[in-house]
Amino acid sequence: MKLNVKEIAVFGMLGALMYASKIALEFLPNVHLLGVFTISMTIVYRKKALYPIYIYVFLLGLFSGFAVWWIPHLYLWTVLWAAAMLLPKNIPDKWKPIVYMSLCSAHGFLYGTLYAPSQALFFGLNFQGTIAWIIAGLPWDLVHGISNFFCGVLICPLIMVLKYSQKQEQ
Numbered sequence: 001m002k003l004n005v006k007e008i009a010v011f012g013m014l015g016a017l018m019y020a021s022k023i024a025l026e027f028l029p030n031v032h033l034l035g036v037f038t039i040s041m042t043i044v045y046r047k048k049a050l051y052p053i054y055i056y057v058f059l060l061g062l063f064s065g066f067a068v069w070w071i072p073h074l075y076l077w078t079v080l081w082a083a084a085m086l087l088p089k090n091i092p093d094k095w096k097p098i099v100y101m102s103l104c105s106a107h108g109f110l111y112g113t114l115y116a117p118s119q120a121l122f123f124g125l126n127f128q129g130t131i132a133w134i135i136a137g138l139p140w141d142l143v144h145g146i147s148n149f150f151c152g153v154l155i156c157p158l159i160m161v162l163k164y165s166q167k168q169e170q
Contacts, residue, residue: 001047010165011048014041015055022060030111030144035104036151038077040158042084043100044166053077072118079114080107101152109145112137 003011014037021033034056041049057077061070083103091099107114113134120130 003048003051007048007051011045011051012055014052015059018052018056019059019063022056028147030108030140031147031151033151033154034077035080035107035148036154036158038080039084039100039104039152040155040162042081043087043155043159044162046085049081050078053081068118068122071122072115076111076114080104083107097153097156100155101149104152104155105145105149108148109141111144112141 018034018037021037025032037056038049038053041052045052057073060073064070080103083106087099087103115137116130116134119125119133125133
C-alpha cells in the first residue's frame with residue numbers, strides 16, 4: 001500500500017474533511033457524514049481508504065482528547081470499512097444506492113452495540129451491564145441509523161466525484 005505524493009495530499013485532505021464534517025454537524029446529535037465518507041472512500045480506494053479514515057480518527061483524538069471514549073474509534077470505522085470491502089464490485093447500478101445506504105444505516109443502528117465491548121472492558125461491566133448499556137443507547141442508535149440512511153444518499157455522488165478526481169490526477 002505504497003502511497004505517492006498526490007495520494008498523501010488527497011488522503012490528508014479527505015481525513016481532514018471527515019473531521020470538519022463531523023464538527024460542522026455536531027449540533028445534531030448522531031447525525032454526521034462519516035459513514036458516507038468511509039463507504040465512498042472504500043469503494044474507490046479499497047485498502048488505501050484506511051489512511052484517511054485513521055487520519056480522521058487521529059484528528060478526533062488530537063482535538064477532542066485521547067481519552068477512554070476515543071479508543072473504540074480505533075475499530076468502529078474499520079468495521080464499516082471491512083463491511084464495504086466485502087460488498088461485491090459488480091452490484092447493478094440501480095441497486096448501488098440502496099445497498100450503500102443500507103450498509104451506512106446498519107452501521108448507525110449497530111454503533112452502540114459495536115461500542116459496548118470497550119465500555120464493558122474499561123468500566124468493568126458484566127454481560128447484564130453491557131446489555132443494559134446497549135439498551136439505554138437504543139434511542140440514539142435509532143437516530144444514528146435513520147440519519148445514516150438518509151445521509152447515505154450522498155454516497156454514490158461522492159463515489160463519482162472521487163473517481164472523477166482520480167482520473168484528473170493521471
